[in-house]
Amino acid sequence: MATVxxxxxxxxxxxxxxxxxxxxxxxxxxxxxxxxIGIMYAVxxxxxxxxxxxxxxxxxxxxxxxxxxxxxxxxxNQLFTMHGTTMVFLAVMPLSAAFFNYLLPLMLxxxxxxxxxxxxxxxxxxxxxxIFINTGWFVNAAPxxxxxxxxxxxxxxxxxxxxxxFWNIGLQILGIGTLVxxxxxxxxxxxxxxxxxxxxxxxxxxxxTLVTSxxxxxxxxxxxxxxxxxTFDRLFNANFFEVAANADVVLWQHLFWIFGHPEVYILIxxxxxxxxxxxxxxARKPLFGYSVMVFSTILIGFLGFAVWSHHMFTVGMGPVVNxxxxxxxxxxxxxxxxxIFNWISTLWGGSIxxxxxxLFALGFVWMFMIGGLSGVMHSSAPSNAQQQDTYxxxxxxxxxxxxxxxxxxxxxxxxxxxxxxxxxxxxxxxVVNFVLMFIGFNVTFFPxxxxxxxxxxxxxxTYDPALGLQFWNQVSTIGSFILAAxxxxxxxxxxxxxxxxELAGEDPWDARTLExxxxxxxxxxxxxxxxxxxxxxxxxxRKYEGAPAKEVAAGxxxxxDGIHLPGNxxxxxxxxxxxxxxxxxxLYSGALAVAAIILTILSAMGWxxxxxxxxxxxxxxxxx
Amino acid sequence: xxxHPYERLWIRLSVIMLIVFGIAIALSSLxxxxxIPGATRRAVATGLPVDATPEQSWIRELGPGRYEVNMIAxxxxxxxxxxxxxxxxxxxxxxxxxxVLHGIKIRGTTVSMMVIPGQVGxxxxxxDEPGEYIFLCHEYCGLGHHVMSGKIIVEG
Numbered sequence: 001m002a003t004v005x006x007x008x009x010x011x012x013x014x015x016x017x018x019x020x021x022x023x024x025x026x027x028x029x030x031x032x033x034x035x036x037i038g039i040m041y042a043v044x045x046x047x048x049x050x051x052x053x054x055x056x057x058x059x060x061x062x063x064x065x066x067x068x069x070x071x072x073x074x075x076x077n078q079l080f081t082m083h084g085t086t087m088v089f090l091a092v093m094p095l096s097a098a099f100f101n102y103l104l105p106l107m108l109x110x111x112x113x114x115x116x117x118x119x120x121x122x123x124x125x126x127x128x129x130x131i132f133i134n135t136g137w138f139v140n141a142a143p144x145x146x147x148x149x150x151x152x153x154x155x156x157x158x159x160x161x162x163x164x165x166f167w168n169i170g171l172q173i174l175g176i177g178t179l180v181x182x183x184x185x186x187x188x189x190x191x192x193x194x195x196x197x198x199x200x201x202x203x204x205x206x207x208x209t210l211v212t213s214x215x216x217x218x219x220x221x222x223x224x225x226x227x228x229x230x231t232f233d234r235l236f237n238a239n240f241f242e243v244a245a246n247a248d249v250v251l252w253q254h255l256f257w258i259f260g261h262p263e264v265y266i267l268i269x270x271x272x273x274x275x276x277x278x279x280x281x282x283a284r285k286p287l288f289g290y291s292v293m294v295f296s297t298i299l300i301g302f303l304g305f306a307v308w309s310h311h312m313f314t315v316g317m318g319p320v321v322n323x324x325x326x327x328x329x330x331x332x333x334x335x336x337x338x339x340i341f342n343w344i345s346t347l348w349g350g351s352i353x354x355x356x357x358x359l360f361a362l363g364f365v366w367m368f369m370i371g372g373l374s375g376v377m378h379s380s381a382p383s384n385a386q387q388q389d390t391y392x393x394x395x396x397x398x399x400x401x402x403x404x405x406x407x408x409x410x411x412x413x414x415x416x417x418x419x420x421x422x423x424x425x426x427x428x429x430x431v432v433n434f435v436l437m438f439i440g441f442n443v444t445f446f447p448x449x450x451x452x453x454x455x456x457x458x459x460x461x462t463y464d465p466a467l468g469l470q471f472w473n474q475v476s477t478i479g480s481f482i483l484a485a486x487x488x489x490x491x492x493x494x495x496x497x498x499x500x501x502e503l504a505g506e507d508p509w510d511a512r513t514l515e516x517x518x519x520x521x522x523x524x525x526x527x528x529x530x531x532x533x534x535x536x537x538x539x540x541x542r543k544y545e546g547a548p549a550k551e552v553a554a555g556x557x558x559x560x561d562g563i564h565l566p567g568n569x570x571x572x573x574x575x576x577x578x579x580x581x582x583x584x585x586x587l588y589s590g591a592l593a594v595a596a597i598i599l600t601i602l603s604a605m606g607w608x609x610x611x612x613x614x615x616x617x618x619x620x621x622x623x624x
Numbered sequence: 625x626x627x628h629p630y631e632r633l634w635i636r637l638s639v640i641m642l643i644v645f646g647i648a649i650a651l652s653s654l655x656x657x658x659x660i661p662g663a664t665r666r667a668v669a670t671g672l673p674v675d676a677t678p679e680q681s682w683i684r685e686l687g688p689g690r691y692e693v694n695m696i697a698x699x700x701x702x703x704x705x706x707x708x709x710x711x712x713x714x715x716x717x718x719x720x721x722x723x724v725l726h727g728i729k730i731r732g733t734t735v736s737m738m739v740i741p742g743q744v745g746x747x748x749x750x751x752d753e754p755g756e757y758i759f760l761c762h763e764y765c766g767l768g769h770h771v772m773s774g775k776i777i778v779e780g
Contacts, residue, residue: 153724243741314737330645385736389762455731457762460770
């Protein structure tokens with residue numbers, strides 16, 4: 001590559017100099033490149049996805065037949081608590097974040113996200129927060145309060161020891177990282193789009209990212225408040241959730257679900273965005289009803305905050321409140337249904353190529369619809385009261401979160417793999433992967449509808465043989481191992497394709513959006529010259545509709561069109577580490593906590609006064 | 625902004641569906657006499673027997689086929705955990721928790737609610753069919769959650 005590099009003059013002497021290496025271990029630890037951070041998010045999230053999956057398999061083994069004794073009741077409770085926490089906060093959300101990170105700047109025609117160092121900071125908080133929560137496994141104190149941690153089981157009288165604190169503090173650490181990255185993406189989307197790309201010309205994936213980020217900003221503070229109250233209860237003997245002091249324990253449920261329901265959309269909207277990119281590419285048609293799709297996404301974002309109490313229909317809030325929340329819940333089915341019909345209409349009349357990404361996307365549309373339908377069943381309060389905390393609910397949200405989110409994320413993993421690595425995933429293994437996952441998923445979770453209607457409650461260690469629940473539980477357990485085999489095939493495909501995958505060349509899918517105008521994998525500076533956007537599917541319009549191939553310089557004029565790449569930095573990982581150390585301090589030693597606060601402030605100062613750093617790159621020699 | 629006629633039709637259909645659902649909900653909440661846990665469940669709620677407290681459980685026959693049960697949930701069982709009543713009895717349950725949040729679901733009936741410490745839960749049900757009705761705790765309450773159950777025997 002005919003590029004010229006120049007070191008950017010450092011403005012002042014810093015405590016820690018900017019790291020110099022551009023390859024090897026330290027270059028990854030100190031990186032601020034959104035593409036590398038995206039890859040790290042993906043690898044870490046897939047790792048935690050496997051951890052959560054193994055937890056699920058042990059749960060299914062224990063429930064294979066009545067009175068099994070695979071693990072003790074205590075360990076079982078820890079397993080389902082950590083399974084839920086891991087899958088929501090450490091697998092699906094970060095995997096979505098991986099796509100945000102890697103793709104958004106490329107889709108928008110930007111060089112990076114708005115705040116590259118904050119982006120690295122978010123990643124390290126995610127990794128350290130994940131390690132923090134999982135520390136419980138190694139010190140014999142894994143949390144066992146459920147991923148929702150209803151008060152007052154979480155009060156020190158009923159769950160003494162460190163287990164609940166690992167869960168409570170760990171989620172707060174993760175929450176900081178999530179909030180930071182939400183702000184980062186909003187600023188990136190608002191400010192850094194290529195010239196000509198109006199909001200209504202953005203890819204739908206960028207729209208879902210934007211709405212998801214706003215949801216995070218409005219939803220996370222609520223649960224954070226709840227967790228801070230709980231922290232005070234547990235560490236300083238406060239009385240926010242102590243019944244003896246006349247506390248109302250339902251407060252926690254409200255605080256949790258005002259976050260918890262938008263969280264569902266935080267998990268599913270990115271998946272919807274991915275599917276909205278994959279379907280048009282493989283149907284070779286523009287997305288049907290783009291504007292309605294965007295409005296539906298926004299509407300889901302708004303309505304998502306008006307439905308939280310449908311998790312609490314058995315609390316006793318009265319018929320008026322229950323009816324209002326029923327209504328709002330049913331209303332949310334409408335923008336969601338509109339989206340499903342838009343996806344189907346996108347496929348209608350297209351010249352469809354059944355590649356692995358499309359298979360997963362189709363699986364998403366179908367399975368998500370089933371999950372959506374059982375969701376509408378829950379929205380009716382009387383029916384919901386019957387299904388409260390039964391396996392019917394478990395079936396419902398696994399259809400939404402595996403059949404929905406995970407299938408879409410796998411579609412994305414297959415679709416953008418050549419973008420990231422320059423090689424195609426093996427197509428045949430991909431089909432096997434899809435078929436195994438699809439069959440395994442349905443065999444596991446469809447019988448749970450029956451189990452729920454038969455009255456099997458959630459979160460039970462074992463069940464009475466007299467209840468007649470054995471048969472469907474056995475079917476479900478067998479299915480879970482087929483599903484696991486499907487995931488194993490994915491890992492195999494990943495390993496094979498990374499090494500020997502067919503070279504992708506440029507634009508292997510005949511795609512529609514800006515990121516595919518770049519070589520695979522893209523150069524570190526992304527666009528040598530920024531394309532001027534004139535159409536929604538800009539790349540497609542340039543290839544087939546004669547749209548003008550205008551572009552502008554990527555760098556600033558006073559640097560003679562050189563592109564400034566920010567220097568790597570030690571401070572994101574240091575500061576994230578100090579915040580995590582503060583968490584350990586709260587649990588183990590006040591002195592450590594105080595020291596960690598001081599170190600956090602010092603690292604923030606070091607960060608602030610680090611100096612500009614970085615290099616200027618002149619990609620003029622590139623053919624563009 | 626230009627909207628395709630089909631899209632416009634679809635938006636209109638959606639709005640109509642929304643209105644129909646709304647009317648259906650309003651009707652079903654107000655006219656079908658569906659009983660879901662109501663707002664009268666505070667500890668200070670009126671109309672409760674004076675001895676409906678979390679201290680002591682009891683079963684009382686008010687008259688032929690009319691019963692009241694003061695039931696206490698605690699880690700990890702219900703008190704009383706076996707109730708015998710004749711067929712056709714109408715039973716009003718008062719539910720208390722002595723420790724953490726619990727739940728109760730009586731299989732095969734409409735009774736399903738959270739049992740919230742500091743509050744009283746109330747539910748009424750008429751047992752027309754003889755048989756055994758198993759009731760379970762359905763809010764996760766710790767180590768012994770899975771053993772927390774009992775039964776109502778309706779004698780024919």
